[in-house]
Amino acid sequence: MIFGTIETLASIIIAIAVIKLLVLSISPKAWYTFAGKLYSKPKVTSIIALLFAAVVLYFLQKAGTGIIEIFAVMLFVSLLMVISIARYAKTIIDFYTKKSTKKIWKEHWIDILVWSVLLIWGIKALFS
Numbered sequence: 001m002i003f004g005t006i007e008t009l010a011s012i013i014i015a016i017a018v019i020k021l022l023v024l025s026i027s028p029k030a031w032y033t034f035a036g037k038l039y040s041k042p043k044v045t046s047i048i049a050l051l052f053a054a055v056v057l058y059f060l061q062k063a064g065t066g067i068i069e070i071f072a073v074m075l076f077v078s079l080l081m082v083i084s085i086a087r088y089a090k091t092i093i094d095f096y097t098k099k100s101t102k103k104i105w106k107e108h109w110i111d112i113l114v115w116s117v118l119l120i121w122g123i124k125a126l127f128s
Contacts, residue, residue: 005063009056050110067118067125 003011023031039045060070085092096104105112 005059006065009059046110050114053114067122071118071122 020031023034057070061067099107
């Protein structure tokens with residue numbers, strides 16, 4: 001079987017998820033240690049994730065996947081994430097309600113910028 005771009009990208013996330021589930025089922029502490037190291041430098045992790053996201057977006061576009069299809073998949077993934085995050089909603093809300101709006105914007109300006117660009121792109125594609 002020859003994998004195209006979409007199949008290769010899917011293979012990457014499948015492999016990561018299978019490895020995560022296996023490690024979590026065998027040694028949760030090992031996974032938490034790995035995750036702790038991965039997220040120990042949040043700025044570096046964020047920059048690397050942003051670069052990987054840009055590369056994946058590029059390859060999705062080259063494979064003919066439009067921004068509208070990408071948004072549809074993001075809706076699906078977002079709903080799956082809610083399953084995991086919902087139980088922590090109070091903690092997350094408490095965390096952010098203690099911060100000023102100015103501080104939140106300062107900490108999340110790149111997130112807001114990226115989402116704004118994607119949303120404008122999606123809106124333009126949806127209505128053109």
